[in-house]
Amino acid sequence: MPFADIKLIATDVDGTLLNSRHELSPNFFPLFEQLHANKVVFAVASGRQYHNLRQRFATIADRVVFIAENGSYVVQQDEQVLVQALPPIVAMELLRKARQLPGVQAVLCGKRTAYIDYAAPCFLALISKYYEAIELVPDLLQVTNDEFLKVALWNEQGAETNILPHFEHLQGELQVTVSGLHWLDIAHGLASKGRALAVLQQQYSIAPAQTMVFGDYLNDLDMMHQARFSYAMANAHPEVKQAARYEAASNDDFGVAAVLEQVVASMNGE
Template sequence: MDFSNIKLIASDMDGTLLDPQHQLSPDFYPVYEALKAKGILFAAASGRQYYNLLNLFEPIKNDIVFMAENGSYTAFQGEEILVQAMPLETTQQLLQKARTVPGVYIVLCGKKTAYVDNTAQEFMDQVKLYYDEVQVVEDLLQITDDEFLKIAICDLAGSESNSNTYFQEERTHLQVTVSGKIWLDICHREANKGVALQAVQKKFGITPEQTMVFGDYLNDLKMMDHAHFSYAMENAHEDIKQAAKLRAKSNTQNGVVEVLRQVAGE
């Protein structure tokens, strides 16, 4: 396969580039340096918080693009490329409705920090994986002095079959996405990884034909439409496998890095 025209590679994190322990393979950095030497830009595309991604990629944080919060916040070298925040009124309506879903926990994702008003251990164990800046507050509805990028619902019963079913009406004016087995994300209508990818392509003058993407879950679906080289992980959701043109080995087998080596010519 001819990878010679590739200028941009965007990869999801959990279930994709990261292993099942949510760790970045030490093999990634040497391959990344080879890609950088070829003038290829790398983008971390994730439902994770921006600050979490900055720390995850600390050695190269000034060299790569961050498409955080499912594309709601996209930045390069500290410069914002795209911010898709929800109005305060909409955010508060969503919080009130989310509280009616039994057995779930809520993360209010602001530009400054993430907010939680429940500290149950099973919930916080999940929060600390994806959010490095977290503030515990008495009541999420009292938070008004931030820009709200996302409401993340942690649904340990399974988001696709449970909490996802409560927000059918919101799909007409918001982005409601099953982003993992236990996560449901609700964002601005235009906020998704596909829109973020287009914004990055526009900023750097890169075409879909020069773009490669990797994903495993439903929040990666919109990215697949804007890259000629679209890869579903072997462990991906069936809808991603249907949408992607190509297949990579599972994240347990370091599938993304294996493809990146081919792009780098190693």
Template structure:
């Protein structure tokens, strides 16, 4: 846990302009995107300037790789996509790393969600494979939420029997996920009697990734682990890495960078963990901070 965030690099702080940044990693929802899910003005110009300077830009999100690749299709060359909360990392169409769930674990989570639904919880599971996402629930209200984050998705009769590498199971709870769905899954993940999983470090964990979203994935998987592998791959140090986040699934990622920023709108635990504070997602905080630290045109 770092000390309280420094206000040095908020909108009112002095610029630095001389930082040796080689890698910039940002969460999407609540961080780079505003509350209406829009990319900030000036993003494409900033990405072009970063490319010219040799700085690698990496969206890191709970979103599906196909969704991220579609969002950045015009500028995707050379970018690294840390998708599915770090469980699947791709650059120029080539997988750099992945951390799939054991098939039995994914099926068990789906059955647990079915029981939650039977108990009256308004929740649905998204089984996230490398090729597609899969859902059993086909009502329009649920599918509308799925479409926001999963460009490739299919409605299937049985999500426990899939021909795909499952990298996580995401749950959308129409209520408060942190209070309802997440606690209901904790006993399930803590008591799975898989000795092989325990010896390999693959015990599942539950991560609250948004107000309505919960992810179940390997205990070895998170955005921070993916970022550290990427830093090793690129030969980039934490001192040369800038990271932006707003929610609990960003915590480990913040630990992997000296230049770690919580958005002003972030969860209190994220603000406490980051070294610095950036303006909010609705105030174009990511791009304003990048411009200030790297000395770009605002």
């Protein structure tokens, strides 16, 4: 593989960079240091909240680009690169619709914090994996004084069958994305990981031929079209595997790290 000219690497987090126990490969940070030494721009691209990602990668946060909330919010060195917020009236309409669906829980994802209605402790514990800043409020429809990056909806039986059919007619007008087995994310029509990646490519004058991406779920699909070196994990959704040019070992086998080892070796002339 001609990896020596790679200038930008973007990876999804859950189901991709992290294993099923939410652990990084023991080799990840040494590999990152070598990539950084070779002037590779490294981005983590996730449906997770920026504050959560920054905490998870705290030791290298000043050298990572954070593509958070599925591309709605991009931050580098604590500076905003891109904010693609939902109009507040649209966010409230989505929440009203979600309230009509049995078994659906909602997170209103603001730039400042994530908001949930006073909820069962189990749901709070669940979202704490993905959100560092969380505020419990009496009524999501009364939240103001923040920029709303997306509305995240959760259903225990599955998002693709139990939530998506109620919102997929909005696709095009909005970005409606199944981002995990239980999650549906709804964001501004221009908000996506792929568009965020395109913004970075333009900012750094990096071509798709010099870009590598990794992903496993439907919110990673448009990233696959933005990079010459597009990898679906072995555990990826079938549509992601179809869109990607290559396949990496599963997240539980630390497939991202295995490919990054090849990249580093290529850059070091090995």
